[in-house]
Amino acid sequence: MNGRFHSLAMGVGVDSKQIEKVSYRVVAEPPSHIKLGNNEQFVYIKHKQFHKAEGVAGILSHPKSMQYDSLQDRLKHEDQFALPQHRLVLLVHGHQAHKNSNYQPILASRLTDLGFYALRIDFRGLGDSEDSKDSKIGRTVVQDTEDIETICELVSDENLSNELFGLPVTLDAIVAHSRGVIAMLEFCRRHPERYIPNLINCSGRYDGKGIIQKRLKYSPNWKKDGGFYCDLPRHGGVSKVWIPHSETLSAVECPSHAFGSINQMTSIMSCYGTCEEIIPLSAVASYSNMFQGRHHLEMIRGATHNFYGLPSDPNAMNLPLRNGLVNYCYVVADRVIEYLSNENQLQRFFEKTQYIKNATLNPAEILPRWPLPHSFSHVSNFRDLGGYETVFQKRRVKSGCFYRCANICDITPQALKYLQTRLGVVKSFDLRAPDEAKENGLLPNEELVHSLPFNRGMSVSPEMLAEKHKGLLISSYSFPKGYMMILKNSIDEIRIFFQFLLNMTSGEAVVFHCTAGKDRTGILGMLLLLILGVDEDTISREYELTTLGLKTETKLIKKLEARGDLYYSMLGSNSEELVKQYKLTPKKMCQNLLSSRYESMRFFIDDFFEEYKSIDNFFLYELEFTTQDIGKLRDFYLEE
Known part of the structure; x- marks a missing residue:
């Protein structure tokens, strides 16, 4: 229970003091491969139950307006950098990826222009985070949900939130890519008590059927061998890591059909490239149908799974290139920013709350929140x-x-x-x-x-x-x-x-x-x-x-x-x-x-x-x- 409420709930005593489950450490001198902006910090966040070493690594980006100490100076530069908000956006990656993959640094920078805090993390076993809990099992979806829960626990701890962010922030959105989408949605399914207003699915797989086909294509002896070797980003380099059978199956067996039970107040945006080569585009229809009435779709013409163009792309939008390919990550950032704008969030909240279920007399009765329209x-x-x-x-x-x-x-x-x-x-x-x-x-x-x-x-x-x-x-x-x-x-x-x-x-x-x-x-x-x-x-x-x-x-x-x-x-x-x-x-x-x-x-x-x-x-x-x-x-x- 939030510490801002005391022990008076319906006359029943509730202890508002909770033992901190998480801790964090800001790394004063990050390793050389970690490149930080002036508004960024390299942090480790550790959950006492889930983590054995440092925990999950992340880059925390503060609102750029915080470079100015006084409200007066921040207001003078408000046209360039919006004032700090009580809102945090968590960015999570997919398979064979890390906190700086694809659109993540671009999106984090754009979010902080608008006053958001942005935290992009490495799941365990990748980037700079500690190793997976059990190397014989590997990086499972459940383990990924634990890493997301770690961030939620940090945010919900008022003292830690104030220390790290300077404000009691709310986790306003999670933006996930590829396999990270499954982890994001499974986390929300498993933790209905953790309401997150916005979930953003970038190139997410809907079910695991294609994973087995892909694995057998590239590793014919996968089942017999019990796994396969894979190059993974670790501590600024690349390591050849054994991916056990159980790690792959954890994504295959995840109950995606149950994601529709996620809190009905949560809004979902999906973003896919029209040249998607990894995920069957039937996932678009599956998510649209599952989250009907609270789902928004963005298709980026010419973009692949990782939001880059094909070699023959004419670059009609005159976007920057990366490794010779059109970088559609800038478009992803634009679409996400628009979706999370104050105006659009207000409109979605209005639409979701304009009717109230009458739980007192008849649960089937729907009451209007605005019962006296101005015209009447x-x-x-x-x-x-x-x-x-x-x-x-x-x-x-x-x-x-x-x-x-x-x-x-x-x-x-x-x-x-x-x-x-x-x-x-x-x-x-x-x-x-x-x-x-x-x-x-x-x-x-x-x-x-x-x-x-x-x-x-x-x-x-x-x-x-x-x-x-x-x-x-x-x-x-x-x-x-x-x-x-x-x-x-x-x-x-x-x-x-x-x-x-x-x-x-x-x-x-x-x-x-x-x-x-x-x-x-x-x-x-x-x-x-x-x-x-x-x-x-x-x-x-x-x-x-x-x-x-x-x-x-x-x-x-x-x-x-x-x-x-x-x-x-x-x-x-x-x-x-x-x-x-x-x-x-x-x-x-x-x-x-x-x-x-x-x-x-x-x-x-x-x-x-x-x-x-x-x-x-x-x-x-x-x-x-x-x-x-x-x-x-x-x-x-x-x-x-």
């Missing part, structure tokens, strides 16, 4: 906060209990009736300051409204927040500081809200909102999901949904856009210098104010835990709740 209600950003899985025995947040939205004052009569009768909303918590609410409109039902002004009753609408924190006009990365100020100034109101939740009965629901349904609403939504056990990654993705939810909030958008050149005066006396340094325009400043980026919430959560240590501490010592109160919240608002 004239309310923007209205969504249900239920359905998300938690750390507490995988229980889910109940749906139909909490809704969040933007200003609700323009709600249509039909939608208001639906809100109360069908959604069961008994109270609408208005987080705006009284004057702000009066100016921008109130819900036409006073009995339903409970005014709960955050920030000691002072307005923190987007434009007012910017006047107090001009950094918000420059970058969305300034939001966490503003959010911490609002949080500390709203303790009494937050206490009232959660006390109300403690006294709700089954079938009742609440809605809470501010002006945009973004900042104050986002803070309260974060606290709600966090106390119920939702992880930081999901909370931040949920917060980011406001990017889509506000597209219909034309009244607010027009109001902020109309300020135009007034934004320059809000920057203060040195506005000309700031505009020049950060390439600011009124449009860009307006977009920053309205933004709800994943990283804004992740950094706010980091600051929250730096201040309060855990969500339970916050409830115990700031809100003055009891352990029984916290247990009651979780008992009432979580479901199987």
Whole structure:
């Protein structure tokens, strides 16, 4: 269990202290064959159970923007290098390969341009990693899954993650090539508790039928001899290594037909060359069918198994060459980067979460996450906060209990009736300051409204927040500081809200909102999901949904856009210098104010835990709740 949750899950004691299963070592003076960029480290990562020597070797690439120490300097170079993200991408290789094979260094470099961390490793028995566990058995798929589990364990250990990466990162994606694809998918099948949002299959084999045919073709006595000799990359050179029969069969016998059971929230991208000469291209159809509805295919014209061109390739894209062949690895990197972009990840999260299974009454019933579309209600950003899985025995947040939205004052009569009768909303918590609410409109039902002004009753609408924190006009990365100020100034109101939740009965629901349904609403939504056990990654993705939810909030958008050149005066006396340094325009400043980026919430959560240590501490010592109160919240608002 994440150390940021204490021992209060449904009143049952859970020890949050865990013995570290993994360790890591940064090699200060790597061997001469290891070539590192300025943002890279050569590391060994060891699992106490799986590894006997150094463990797995890897090259960790840090976001290139980290070469600048201050946020100010990073923002000045943001057009070139995106700011650091809480996201790690793991790159794994195939047979007879290593951490620098094919596209891996190119992709790692591109990822770090965009603020990702990238870790490319050698599986045991290859590259610079320790030998396979048992030379008589060889490098099996199960052994490969253990090496992947080692990385997952490192990432999930908050202390180690902070030490090595400087942030509590999330393993956002695994990119695997060839045989590594089988290891990646088998790992996810074996470890359903390890949710990884994105899996990328590059030239992956679907089943092992072709492996035996290939082996018998090149080693006719393979079965009789019990194996074959193979040249493998080891420690900067090439070694002739005996590949036992069992190593080959481990890939053949891997239950690929069961890969479809992998977490349904996981998205899969497949990337193959049209000139694939190793893997039957029927694998493309097999994976597309297996992961139907969550699979994306990229075919690279002219590319082979390792993503190089044929000798006769005309190089129509004018790509760099490698050993005289067109290097399509650059295209692979482009396609992967596009797939992992913030915009595409947000869209996939929206699509996967737009419906919620009603586990409370009828599991066959599907509920909409967005039950009041703007065309019907004239309310923007209205969504249900239920359905998300938690750390507490995988229980889910109940749906139909909490809704969040933007200003609700323009709600249509039909939608208001639906809100109360069908959604069961008994109270609408208005987080705006009284004057702000009066100016921008109130819900036409006073009995339903409970005014709960955050920030000691002072307005923190987007434009007012910017006047107090001009950094918000420059970058969305300034939001966490503003959010911490609002949080500390709203303790009494937050206490009232959660006390109300403690006294709700089954079938009742609440809605809470501010002006945009973004900042104050986002803070309260974060606290709600966090106390119920939702992880930081999901909370931040949920917060980011406001990017889509506000597209219909034309009244607010027009109001902020109309300020135009007034934004320059809000920057203060040195506005000309700031505009020049950060390439600011009124449009860009307006977009920053309205933004709800994943990283804004992740950094706010980091600051929250730096201040309060855990969500339970916050409830115990700031809100003055009891352990029984916290247990009651979780008992009432979580479901199987």
